[in-house]
Amino acid sequence: MVTMPPPISNSDLAAALQEFEAVVGKDWVFSSAEDRELYNDTYTPFAVEPSLQMVVSAAVAPASVEQVQQVVRIANKYKIPLYTFSTGRNLGYGGSSPTLSGCVVVDLKRMDSVLEVNEDQGYLVVEPGVNFIELYRHFEERGYPFMVACPEPGWGSPIGNALDHGVSFVMGDNFASVRGLEVVLPSGEVLRTGMGALPTGRLWHAFPYGFGPYVNGLFSQSNFGIVTKMSFSLARKPEIQATFSVSSSKSDDLYPLIATVQAMRDEGLLYLSSAASPLRSPMAPPGQPAPAHVQRAKALLSRRDGGSPKEWDELSRDSGVALSVVTGNVRGPSRIVEATLEYAREQFAKIAGAEFRVDSVQRFPLNIDDIPPDQRPQFGIPSLWPFASLAMGDTRRGMYFFSPVCAATAEDLFAIRQTIREVVLDHADESMRDPFLGWILANTVYPKAFISAYPIAISDDASTNKKYRELFTRLVEACGEKGWGEYRSHVAFQSEVMDQYSFNDHALRRFLESMKDAIDPNGILAPGKSGIWPKRLRETQS
Amino acid sequence: MRRAIISASLLALGMTSTGIALGAPAGDTQPEPPQQVFESSIGGVVTASPLPGKAGQGYLVYAKWCAGCHAPAFHLADPAATDKLSVVSRLPLGTNLLQQRYKGSVPAALEQRTDLTVGAVQFYVRHGFNAMPAFRKTEISDAELEALSAYLTRNRSVAKSNE
Numbered sequence: 001m002v003t004m005p006p007p008i009s010n011s012d013l014a015a016a017l018q019e020f021e022a023v024v025g026k027d028w029v030f031s032s033a034e035d036r037e038l039y040n041d042t043y044t045p046f047a048v049e050p051s052l053q054m055v056v057s058a059a060v061a062p063a064s065v066e067q068v069q070q071v072v073r074i075a076n077k078y079k080i081p082l083y084t085f086s087t088g089r090n091l092g093y094g095g096s097s098p099t100l101s102g103c104v105v106v107d108l109k110r111m112d113s114v115l116e117v118n119e120d121q122g123y124l125v126v127e128p129g130v131n132f133i134e135l136y137r138h139f140e141e142r143g144y145p146f147m148v149a150c151p152e153p154g155w156g157s158p159i160g161n162a163l164d165h166g167v168s169f170v171m172g173d174n175f176a177s178v179r180g181l182e183v184v185l186p187s188g189e190v191l192r193t194g195m196g197a198l199p200t201g202r203l204w205h206a207f208p209y210g211f212g213p214y215v216n217g218l219f220s221q222s223n224f225g226i227v228t229k230m231s232f233s234l235a236r237k238p239e240i241q242a243t244f245s246v247s248s249s250k251s252d253d254l255y256p257l258i259a260t261v262q263a264m265r266d267e268g269l270l271y272l273s274s275a276a277s278p279l280r281s282p283m284a285p286p287g288q289p290a291p292a293h294v295q296r297a298k299a300l301l302s303r304r305d306g307g308s309p310k311e312w313d314e315l316s317r318d319s320g321v322a323l324s325v326v327t328g329n330v331r332g333p334s335r336i337v338e339a340t341l342e343y344a345r346e347q348f349a350k351i352a353g354a355e356f357r358v359d360s361v362q363r364f365p366l367n368i369d370d371i372p373p374d375q376r377p378q379f380g381i382p383s384l385w386p387f388a389s390l391a392m393g394d395t396r397r398g399m400y401f402f403s404p405v406c407a408a409t410a411e412d413l414f415a416i417r418q419t420i421r422e423v424v425l426d427h428a429d430e431s432m433r434d435p436f437l438g439w440i441l442a443n444t445v446y447p448k449a450f451i452s453a454y455p456i457a458i459s460d461d462a463s464t465n466k467k468y469r470e471l472f473t474r475l476v477e478a479c480g481e482k483g484w485g486e487y488r489s490h491v492a493f494q495s496e497v498m499d500q501y502s503f504n505d506h507a508l509r510r511f512l513e514s515m516k517d518a519i520d521p522n523g524i525l526a527p528g529k530s531g532i533w534p535k536r537l538r539e540t541q542s
Numbered sequence: 543m544r545r546a547i548i549s550a551s552l553l554a555l556g557m558t559s560t561g562i563a564l565g566a567p568a569g570d571t572q573p574e575p576p577q578q579v580f581e582s583s584i585g586g587v588v589t590a591s592p593l594p595g596k597a598g599q600g601y602l603v604y605a606k607w608c609a610g611c612h613a614p615a616f617h618l619a620d621p622a623a624t625d626k627l628s629v630v631s632r633l634p635l636g637t638n639l640l641q642q643r644y645k646g647s648v649p650a651a652l653e654q655r656t657d658l659t660v661g662a663v664q665f666y667v668r669h670g671f672n673a674m675p676a677f678r679k680t681e682i683s684d685a686e687l688e689a690l691s692a693y694l695t696r697n698r699s700v701a702k703s704n705e
């Protein structure tokens with residue numbers, strides 16, 4: 001839950017701010033009320049409950065690794081908690097807001113150099129403040145043959161997004177493409193991971209492991225350091241990028257459909273896949289009466305058993321709306337894509353009645369004017385246009401995400417949807433249920449797992465927001481009990497999400513806490529990030 | 543990646559109706575000669591504005607940070623194909639919401655407004671509005687904000703001087 005500021009003395013804060021100013025310059029320390037507001041979470045789940053909102057006591061924006069080191073040393077001297085972001089656009093998961101009220105935010109947007117693009121070896125080295133849109137310009141201007149692995153919104157950064165285990169249409173799992181890291185540790189010392197630890201660091205970006213434990217992951221979703229450089233494998237622009245979908249009007253077909261598309265993933269033929277159920281995602285155009293099949297679908301979804309396969313099959317037949325759908329994404333040389341699509345068609349032909357369609361074939365170089373802007377991120381072209389989909393609902397206050405992971409099988413998908421339905425029927429007012437009962441897209445960014453991100457709209461009504469937060473907690477707990485943890489969470493809920501990962505009396509969290517105490521004895525870096533609290537705050541938090 | 547990747551199904555380019563044969567590369571694939579380009583939040587890049595001074599600089603700030611939500615409606619070359627696009631493909635968030643709000647009494651796309659004031663531009667950039675977050679000074683500096691204001695209010699002075 002929400003945390004209160006730790007006991008920071010005002011005089012210590014004032015002294016620290018003065019020293020920060022000496023390091024980064026007066027213009028880059030922000031402490032006026034007006035400037036601090038720029039660091040609030042625009043999509044806070046506590047929109048109309050100001051006393052519960054996280055606030056920052058100041059922000060400091062260093063321009064170099066050395067400045068970051070000095071900021072960290074000063075914070076240690078005065079025991080001022082810091083919270084770092086790269087571009088601070090983590091909307092839906094906390095935006096630029098810290099995990100603990102009162103932190104001084106370390107805003108790395110000014111560290112915005114693209115340090116290297118290696119065309120032969122296909123890697124990129126960037127500083128944290130480079131955002132996707134800026135990186136795209138860099139590639140275009142110099143004619144690099146690479147795609148930008150951007151998520152839907154383009155104003156975030158390769159480093160910030162990857163560190164929060166973000167996902168893109170190009171790479172899927174963005175953290176999986178990370179090579180080497182440079183990190184400022186809580187002591188202020190600089191560490192380079194993998195081959196970067198060799199004095200020459202020549203192969204820093206070629207081989208991620210180096211020798212000894214693989215530590216890159218310790219700096220993701222964590223509070224063990226401030227990442228100041230990171231390298232990534234790049235995806236080359238293909239000759240062709242294509243998407244296919246396979247639909248069926250039978251509920252049980254979802255089993256072989258998912259099994260077949262995932263088998264192609266295993267064979268390395270597809271770089272992304274997904275599963276959906278258009279009929280089970282009943283949506284009426286805003287302001288218009290719902291068509292009959294939408295009403296019938298809603299009635300089935302609201303029933304405790306979620307409707308029998310037979311009832312769904314009938315509704316699908318009557319309405320002509322597909323019930324079970326999977327998609328696959330292919331890219332590469334034209335001949336290979338063609339053969340892969342042909343092979344896919346053959347594989348899916350084994351499922352009687354399933355309809356295979358090639359939905360999109362794009363040839364590179366792209367004619368960008370042919371691609372609607374909301375779809376450009378799928379081709380490695382960052383944009384902000386995908387926000388347009390927010391107009392489909394009331395999201396004036398934004399939203400946050402409930403993002404559980406399940407196995408990439410139809411069994412698990414049906415099972416998690418059923419658990420969510422039961423929680424929602426038992427605990428949510430009728431007006432709150434629809435978004436959770438309908439089937440949202442299940443993405444297999446990860447080859448073996450689906451992630452679903454349920455958007456929870458924030459409203460102007462405090463009691464509704466509170467009910468949604470309570471529902472969120474129940475969903476986290478009910479899913480956690482069955483093994484479906486969140487892959488990521490809004491800063492306000494990270495401790496409760498981590499609570500679910502409790503095997504052997506929270507051995508994982510205790511291990512992380514031991515590390516935290518050892519490397520950050522003053523507990524200055526991002527206290528509470530992912531539920532990892534430093535010793536001095538653990539008691540007050542529990 | 544919340545929305546369906548299958549929503550990308552609109553671009554059936556280069557496909558034959560029956561099969562999967564992808565055909566030959568279409569037309570000229572020579573890359574353009576390098577030129578200075580700037581960021582666009584619509585997706586892609588823009589070239590410098592012919593507008594002089596601050597308004598010209600402000601156009602680049604607009605293109606980088608604002609256009610992705612506030613640009614005019616998107617059109618394909620073919621009007622019939624444009625008509626088939628979803629609302630989400632045609633209208634960015636800000637433009638859609640401002641259209642609903644003002645119902646045509648002022649243009650929904652910010653660039654076309656003639657009534658914006660410097661104060662209003664600065665207020666919205668630094669405070670945000672509804673789902674639009676505030677922009678920090680590390681993203682849009684005070685000087686860039688001034689240029690942006692000059693760009694978005696350029697038609698105001700034209701409108702006034704024509705009165």
Ligand SMILES: Cc1cc2nc3c(=O)[nH]c(=O)nc-3n(C[C@H](O)[C@H](O)[C@H](O)COP(=O)(O)OP(=O)(O)OC[C@H]3O[C@@H](n4cnc5c(N)ncnc54)[C@H](O)[C@@H]3O)c2cc1C
Pocket residue numbers: 084085086087088089090091092093094095096108128151152153155156157158159160161163164165166167168221222225226227228386387529543544
């Ligand atoms: C409509 C909508 C659609 C979205 N679609 C997607 C999507 O497709 N894919 C996706 O992944 N996300 C998506 N998001 C979530 C989010 O907007 C993006 O993931 C975004 O890229 C994250 O913000 P950022 O890149 O600015 O990261 P930041 O905010 O900079 O960083 C995120 C977190 O990582 C840590 N961190 C960052 N930098 C450092 C550092 N240098 N050292 C140590 N720790 C650090 C901090 O804890 C920080 O809070 C979506 C959000 C919305 C509202």
